[in-house]
Every structure is written in C-alpha cells, then in structure tokens.
Amino acid sequence: MSFSVEEGEFFGILGPNGAGKTTTLEIIEGLRQADAGTVEVLGMSPWPRNPKLLPRIGVQLQASSFFERLTAREQIRTFASLYGIPAKKADDMLTVVGMEDKAGTPAEKLSGGQAQRLSIACALVHDPDVLFLDEPSASLDPQARRNLWDLLRSLNEAGRTVVLTTHHLDEAEALCDRVAIMDHGKILELGPPATLVRGLDSATHISLATGTLSLPAAREVAGPDASVTDDGVTVTIATRAPAPVLTALADRNLLTGIQVRGATLEDVFLHLTGREYRA
Structure with a gap:
C-alpha cells in the first residue's frame, strides 16, 4: 500500500476486521517494523524508535493499558511528566475529555468508555502535531461519541493532523477529509467520502x-x-x-x-x- 496524509488533514483508515488497519498504524507510529518499504512521519522515519519524533505525535492504542492502582489524575500526570508537561495542564486535559469528576477514581474501576476517554486524554496531553487514534469511539455511548467528535473537530481546526481507524462509518463520513478503504492489506479506494459515495452507482x-x-x-x-x-x-x-x-x-x-x-x-x-x- 502507498498513501500520504497532508498537514492539517483529518484522514481515516477503514476496513473490516483483519484488514490491516491497526498494523498499518503501528508501523507509522514506530511500534512495529515494516517488512518492506519506507515510512516517513513529519519528515522523519519512525523506526527504529525515534526520540525526536515521539514528542510530536500522540497515540491512542486500540487496547489501552494503565498503571495499576493509580487514579485517572495520577495516570495522566504520569504521562504528562514524560514530556515535561506541568500537572495543571494534565488536569485541564481531563476536563477537556469530560473526566474531571472521575479524576480520583482508580483506572481499574473506570468503565470501558471512561477508560477510552482517559486514553485519548493521555495521547493529547503533550499537544502533539499529529494524533493517531485507533478506534477512538469504541465503547463510547452515543452522547460521548458526539462529544468526542466535537473535540476531534476542534483539534483538527486548530491545525493538528488527525489519523484514525474506525468501524463507525458515520463517524468517518462526518469527520474525515479523506478516507482509505482497505482489505487484506491493500487500499481499495481512497478519496473524500462524498466523492466515493457519488462514484457508487447505487x-x-x-x-x-x-x-x-x-x-x-x-x-x-x-x-x-x-x-x-x-x-x-x-x-x-x-x-x-x-x-x-x-x-x-x-x-x-x-x-x-x-x-x-x-x-x-x-x-x-x-x-x-x-x-x-x-x-
């Protein structure tokens, strides 16, 4: 596969289970080495692990894992400290994702949707240039999904590049400037959602x-x-x-x-x- 994402673009990667969406993101993020080919993010190679690139990208993984026995506030402050971000800004990010009332709750006692929002807050806490989100609205109720959409739109409008995978096609249609539909590790179609829809004889x-x-x-x-x-x-x-x-x-x-x-x-x-x- 081959594709590029423009600076400031909201880009979606869509596909059925096993299509290769998460593998693709992990290669771009520097979490997995590609078998072949080249990858460039912000003018740099993500592999091997690139310390210059890491502060400029935010990553929300499909499966989140938090430190045991730490509260939501302690979790995000720990993530923030890795980037030299003050505790006040970390606490503010909990408010941004609607988690301020759960700040004192241990991570293991958060619901699936609450843990997902905490994961997104941790990915955003250092104000990255590029944000990678792997199924960010999984486990969220309809109200939380819409609130997340508003948050992601505002981040994108502020100039951040956002790349996400999702199974919610209405989400991709509402948010993405362009989408790549992939299956079996190959891109089948790529373009703006409205253009792809108009091209379908339906x-x-x-x-x-x-x-x-x-x-x-x-x-x-x-x-x-x-x-x-x-x-x-x-x-x-x-x-x-x-x-x-x-x-x-x-x-x-x-x-x-x-x-x-x-x-x-x-x-x-x-x-x-x-x-x-x-x-």
Missing part, C-alpha cells in the same frame, strides 16, 4: 410503512426498472429515478412519513469489502 431507497401502499400499487408507482420489497414493517422501493416515484406518491397524498435514503459511505464500504461476516 439506487435511492424510498420507504413507507407496510399497509400504506399495497405491493401491486407500489410496483405500479415504482415503474419497471425499480425493485419493491416488503419485510412486514416497511415497503421499500429501490430506484435510480426517484423523482417520478416521489411525484406519484405525492399525487396519492402519501409523502407523510416516508423515508428517502441515498447511498452512504457504508454502501461504498460493503460494495468494496463484501458482506460476509469477519471474526
């Missing part, structure tokens, strides 16, 4: 509650080139010409409560990587 799905429109009537409205399905809850018309269908539904006064969904990044992802289960 039908528009128009959905109504079952019983609102009979199947024969739905097929009449849909036309010969569309498909109609009924799962017992929703009648869905999949068409590449939605305007005539919506006009026909409007003529029947059936627009109330319908849902119209175009292609998303998830559709692109499934088109490229398939739908089979990955352990």
